[in-house]
Amino acid sequence: MAISPDFGPLYPIVSFAAIVLVTWIIARSLSAIIGRLFSRVAPLLAIHAKRIAWVSIWSIGIIFALEQLGLRIDLLLLIVGLLGAAAIVANVDTLRNLSSKYFSDAYVPFKVGDLIKVCGQSGKVIEINPMSTILLTENEELVSIPNSIFLREIVVNATPHVWKEVAIPIVIDSRIDLAEFESEVIKSCNKLRLHLDERFPPIITVKSREPKSTSLVLTLMIKDPDRKEGIISEVNLRVAEIIERMGRKRR
Numbered sequence: 001m002a003i004s005p006d007f008g009p010l011y012p013i014v015s016f017a018a019i020v021l022v023t024w025i026i027a028r029s030l031s032a033i034i035g036r037l038f039s040r041v042a043p044l045l046a047i048h049a050k051r052i053a054w055v056s057i058w059s060i061g062i063i064f065a066l067e068q069l070g071l072r073i074d075l076l077l078l079i080v081g082l083l084g085a086a087a088i089v090a091n092v093d094t095l096r097n098l099s100s101k102y103f104s105d106a107y108v109p110f111k112v113g114d115l116i117k118v119c120g121q122s123g124k125v126i127e128i129n130p131m132s133t134i135l136l137t138e139n140e141e142l143v144s145i146p147n148s149i150f151l152r153e154i155v156v157n158a159t160p161h162v163w164k165e166v167a168i169p170i171v172i173d174s175r176i177d178l179a180e181f182e183s184e185v186i187k188s189c190n191k192l193r194l195h196l197d198e199r200f201p202p203i204i205t206v207k208s209r210e211p212k213s214t215s216l217v218l219t220l221m222i223k224d225p226d227r228k229e230g231i232i233s234e235v236n237l238r239v240a241e242i243i244e245r246m247g248r249k250r251r
Helices: 008-038 043-068 074-090 092-107 147-151 178-190 225-250
Strands: 115-118 121-128 132-136 142-146 165-173 203-209 213-221
Touching: 008 043, 121 142, 132 147, 142 147, 165 178, 165 225, 178 203, 178 213, 178 225, 213 225
Parallel strands: none
Antiparallel strands: 115 121, 121 132, 132 142, 165 213, 203 213
16 A cells, blocks of 8 residues: 655745746746837836736735745844835825826826916927827927826817717727728718718728737718717717627638
């Protein structure tokens, strides 16, 4: 009868090594993901975000690993908690502006090229970066406004016809022929021309390209703002059908 070896004394060491290995994999993977997400919009921010993620994951992993060895981690938990709180307090403005940028993309109706007024400042939007929005005033002065301002203050968009504009984000598989997709979408939108301003035909612009997907923006000019939500829903449905149909053709 074979006698199975007793790994009891080695279990804490094996667990320690396993947790360190898993921590390394998670930290490396998360750093790579953050790098891809932020490298195009803010390379410097990507570097800092990767460092913070790396240190945070390793701190948590080491705490769990040391616990497997039977060591007291109360003091270490307190130190890590204090350091984390200090880091958040030190970067609270940066985090607020960064998060506000993505909320403003969805809920604040202005884009590069628009004429806006906010906090007593007015000018043409020439840049929207993760930290601030840059305006060019009539006196050719540059005004930098933190993105968090746009979620707290009233913003006036003085661009002509801006109330008619509808921007619909679209993401398609990179294998789909872009020219064919654009033609199909424009053709489908023309069937809604009774609700669109014929002076401004639908336009599709490329926002970004990734190895597996392409991000687009479909811009429409509507006649009646009261029908905006209905038109957006209808267009989204038509675009989804086109993506599904063209996706089946590529299989």
